[in-house]
Amino acid sequence: MPRRVDHDQRRAEFAEAVWRIAAERGLEAVTMSTVAAEAGTSVGRIQHYFPSKDDLLALAAATLRDRIDQRVRAAIGGSPPAPRGPMATLRELLLAFLPTDEEGRVLARVGAAFFTHTLRHPESAARYRRGHELILSAVADHLRRVRKPSSGSDVEREAQILVALVQGLADQLLLGHVTAEEAAAILQYQLDRVP
């Protein structure tokens, strides 16, 4: 045999190439040859690690979910171990879904690319459903630490509003309808009346 190779790592490399193309030129520009060119190798090598293009796209989609998860976790955990107040943490959690930095923009563009694809594949929509529920419950948990007790507000509804608001703002950011600063200010306005 030739040198043994870490298959998972190789697969991840190709998934990365898919990402770069999908973010810049959309999913429709993701072909075997463009991925091979982006990864600097041959189509045959991709075929050696993925039985079909669909498997390659499936890994790229799974990577998307992982990356979003990491981004959210980093926002909550706080890379500087600064223990902030619960309201600041909640704000960071919600800001993590806005494509304000380059990483966020890539995530959002790839997410948008997979959005319509998901509409026609309900079985893969189930995976995103789970992620959506996790997000909702995380926001609700943080909300509970923020709002004044005995306030008549419905935490679940507040969480649903905040999550939908952030997703709508993400779309507007991608389209350039608002700036990152405006989006953050809009979110802040809604957060200010939460209690």
Place this chain on the structure above:
Amino acid sequence: MPRRVDHDQRRAEFAEAVWRIAAERGLEAVTMSTVAAEAGTSVGRIQHYFPSKDDLLALAAATLRDRIDQRVRAAIGGSPPAPRGPMATLRELLLAFLPTDEEGRVLARVGAAFFTHTLRHPESAARYRRGHELILSAVADHLRRVRKPSSGSDVEREAQILVALVQGLADQLLLGHVTAEEAAAILQYQLDRVP
């Protein structure tokens, strides 16, 4: 010459066929032959009315903007000439953006299909930007009739929140993350605290 034909009407027919395919199977399923099959004619006939596929897609995209405009106008104007209160009108205006009925779902699915396309064509994004501003000012106008005067609330911010919220809810509806009733209830919750 053979019988003279209304070119605009013919073009509209093909754009309709594009719509049906895009809504059911996505933009990537829109090809010259699928459109011809959907319209029940030949590829040659489409070519006779559109110099290229891009022109066909451009008309379909323009039709999207027109249809959204009509839908919003109908929601505000009220097909039953019932003169409702300003709050009911505002709610109808915002509900018009939610894909709760079949027409709305088609609009939203086609809109999603064109979304990523727009991300890579900034010159066409400008057209949607104008529509977004019109929506914002319409919501702000209706808000001004609803809120108590002398309230300290920022109407522009309120409008931005409501529009982003509705767009986020539209995404969630398409993905099946919420039902139409839940989305309406979430919107209502936010409307209830506007004054």
Place this chain on the structure above:
DNA sequence: CCTTTCGCAATATGATCGTATTGTAAACGA
């Protein structure tokens, strides 16, 4: 009437797609 022009269909063309097949160098087990 008859020539021109429009409306449309059929087919040709070349590019590109995903995938299957084949070839080959490298390195391990026997």
Place this chain on the structure above:
DNA sequence: TCGTTTACAATACGATCATATTGCGAAAGG
């Protein structure tokens, strides 16, 4: 060392894409 297995490259293949070309019946104008 020799055959088998792994990692890849190269290329072949058939389908499908957008578009160009060609042909032809119908009808309006001279």
